[in-house]
Amino acid sequence: MKYISVAVDGPAGSGKSTITKLVADKLGFNYVDTGAMYRALTYNFLENNLTELCEEKIVELLKRVNFEVKFIKGIQHVFINNEDVSGKIRTAKVSKYTSLFSKSPAVRSFLIDSQRNLSKVGNIIMDGRDIASVVLPNADVKIFLTASVEERARRRVLDFKKQGITDVDFKNVMKDIAARDYQDENREIAPLVKVNSAILIDTTDLSIDEVVEKIVSLIKNVLN
Ligand SMILES: Nc1ncnc2c1ncn2[C@@H]1O[C@H](COP(=O)(O)OP(=O)(O)O)[C@@H](O)[C@H]1O
Numbered sequence: 001m002k003y004i005s006v007a008v009d010g011p012a013g014s015g016k017s018t019i020t021k022l023v024a025d026k027l028g029f030n031y032v033d034t035g036a037m038y039r040a041l042t043y044n045f046l047e048n049n050l051t052e053l054c055e056e057k058i059v060e061l062l063k064r065v066n067f068e069v070k071f072i073k074g075i076q077h078v079f080i081n082n083e084d085v086s087g088k089i090r091t092a093k094v095s096k097y098t099s100l101f102s103k104s105p106a107v108r109s110f111l112i113d114s115q116r117n118l119s120k121v122g123n124i125i126m127d128g129r130d131i132a133s134v135v136l137p138n139a140d141v142k143i144f145l146t147a148s149v150e151e152r153a154r155r156r157v158l159d160f161k162k163q164g165i166t167d168v169d170f171k172n173v174m175k176d177i178a179a180r181d182y183q184d185e186n187r188e189i190a191p192l193v194k195v196n197s198a199i200l201i202d203t204t205d206l207s208i209d210e211v212v213e214k215i216v217s218l219i220k221n222v223l224n
């Protein structure tokens with residue numbers, strides 16, 4: 001059976017995970033959060049005291065790890081050696097090291113196989129940086145979400161406030177986002193790029209509901 005696959009790419013803070021999750025709920029698709037997979041492997045490397053980009057050590061750890069992705073009530077859970085680490089991978093430390101380890105060729109090829117396999121078991125909407133360009137170049141719908149750096153920084157500051165963190169400097173947040181954009185767009189393997197066949201949606205002046213509606217109707221057009 002051929003399942004529908006939707007690729008969503010874009011820079012940090014463009015709304016990928018928020019929007020993709022809601023679209024998946026509306027359509028009953030599995031939501032595949034590839035960032036969580038990079039985070040989970042990073043968590044495993046840190047648990048094994050690896051804090052530098054050493055390809056040899058990475059390959060060794062990848063040989064030993066039991067990495068599984070499961071959907072429980074439609075929600076993705078990532079397991080490392082039979083432990084559900086989904087709740088432990090959102091720390092600042094893991095975020096910082098994920099940017100580093102996502103540059104590793106061994107890490108990328110390990111995860112790409114796993115991500116492609118997920119598109120064979122059901123309808124999926126997958127978000128990340130290289131979904132349309134590398135992982136699912138034949139996806140039925142390809143979306144590139146973006147928003148201005150200022151708007152993405154504003155959203156991140158709001159997120160911090162919701163977590164009770166009020167002592168944040170807007171300009172520093174903007175600088176961090178610009179630095180992550182640079183890393184994502186300029187790394188050698190699988191850089192963030194909008195492929196020609198992707199539909200660009202600039203969410204700077206759109207509400208979450210407006211973006212969700214736009215994407216749902218694009219997908220429904222393909223389904224019909
Ligand atoms: N269109 C939008 N308008 C306003 N806020 C948004 C919009 N899309 C996402 N957000 C908010 O921006 C923040 C970052 O979104 P997130 O989905 O985590 O981005 P990404 O996964 O691309 O890093 C979240 O707090 C989210 O609620």
Ligand SMILES: Nc1ccn([C@H]2C[C@H](O)[C@@H](COP(=O)(O)OP(=O)(O)O)O2)c(=O)n1
Pocket residue numbers: 011012013017034035036038039098099102127128129130131184
């Ligand atoms: N397909 C992907 C997904 C994420 N990454 C990298 C990029 C980020 O630094 C980390 C974490 O991604 P994640 O989407 O969880 O991060 P943000 O929500 O943007 O903070 O992984 C990647 O290189 N390729």
